[in-house]
Amino acid sequence: MSLSAGASLRFELSLVQPVLRAAAARxxxxxxxxxxRYRHYLRAMHQVIRASVPLMERAAARCEALPRDPVAPPLARYLRAHAEQERGHDDWLLTDAAATGAAPGELAGAAPPAHVAALVGAQYYWIEHSHPVVLLGYIAVLEGNAPAPGLAGxxxxETGLPQAAFETLRLHADLDDGHSADLDxxxxxxxxxxxxxxLVAVSALHTIAALAELFDRIATAPHVSESAHD
Known part of the structure; x- marks a missing residue:
């Protein structure tokens, strides 16, 4: 018996997810x-997550311009609803960064590097020039790789940073499993x-590769001294 579309995607991702897990471990x-590295992670993930709602809203708008496409109406409904679920999550990261001692505006004012633009920007291209369903591959990876429940603790x-600096990790460890099941x-x-x-599979595989590169760049980033955040 052939696999369903959701099961097929999960199987394909299972073959490459060890690459992402190894990068996260590093x-x-x-x-x-x-x-x-944790401070660097907060900055990078803010640059990624602040694009989530605009991406979903743009993909939903593209769906609504495709009235004869049977995929478009249910996809638009999902994206509109999920955008509301994700709204404000980038602000959580700003709050976490402030708890680490980051200066106001340090995250929001940072220009995204090319590898972050490559991770997120590919979705904009595919939404505009292919089909908005592509975004499901991106979402599947981001929500299918939730932080481990014990990671924040x-x-x-180990860092000595305040517990308040890890709220986003804690919340996503709880939320993303349910979101992933809804997406399946x-x-x-x-x-x-x-x-x-x-197209969904290509998007997901690109997202895995780009996210692993992002984690590896954080893993090998120059040491950030504590005095820089005092």
Missing amino acids: MWRSDAGLPG RLAS RLIDRLPLDPAQRS
């Missing part, structure tokens, strides 16, 4: 540079044709 390794203990059900319900299924 980023979260226990050493003297961990506090600086370990990082707080949606992908199985949508009448995706083979080209659309392939």
